[in-house]
Amino acid sequence: MGSPGRSGADVTTVTSPRVLAHPARDEIRLEDVLHALADPMRLRVVRELAAVDADLSCSDVELPVTKSTTTHHFRVLRENGVIRQTYRGTAKMNGLRRDDLDALFPGLLDRVLEAAQSQERRLAGR
Amino acid sequence: MGSPGRSGADVTTVTSPRVLAHPARDEIRLEDVLHALADPMRLRVVRELAAVDADLSCSDVELPVTKSTTTHHFRVLRENGVIRQTYRGTAKMNGLRRDDLDALFPGLLDRVLEAAQSQERRLAGR
């Protein structure tokens, strides 16, 4: 088939976009954030990101699911405004959008993180 | 099939239980609470319950959905430990489980309520 070449005509849906779509700060909705945080896998990711307080690549966070599913969860977190994703070579770095979330919903993220940790302690038999 | 009669033998699944099943305090899970709160209709109910700081009957809370759907949402809120439901004659009273939620997840409910109000103000053109 010759060179695929991607002539750049179909700008609407680029096959592999080098820049990822994020909601602006004032596009972030509380229900969406709560929904994103309501999944155990995603809550786990968010907790880890908050713990290291730095960007992590998708493969740095170990989840008991396949790669495709991991990609899916990271996408949900990004599209709902919880994390920010940027390319860095072959890796994709993920960082918590603490500034935006704290500005929109003061204290919410911290209370959720505290609640998650407290619950984990409680369920661990102590 | 003759008179329904409900002879009391099948205690496992009573047709119309006068007492409703609620999760105990230590049965309440963070993910479930977040999931319950992530729905616009249910968040609306919770906000109203918090605002009046008293028990409301199911029909006191006006939602743009049918009765069946309203029942469904109240059930989800109860089964996830967000509200407490008690019968009172033909009416069913609903009250927020503030004590339990605050004990398990300190500050979480308040931050969510604040965030919801702040977002409403923001979306209403401010």
Place this chain on the structure above:
DNA sequence: CCCGTACTACGATGACTATCGCACGAGCAC
């Protein structure tokens, strides 16, 4: 005793979602 009000239960349905496997594209190392 009959009726109205309040709520529930039972499908049914359409939408969304979490999961997988597989094949592909993009960059890095040699």
Place this chain on the structure above:
DNA sequence: GTGCTCGTGCGATAGTCATCGTAGTACGGG
């Protein structure tokens, strides 16, 4: 260049969920 690793996209599938309509049950009042 060739190959390796990382991540994406695309079905497919099974499960959950929000919604409805209809029919039913419980309680209180005339």
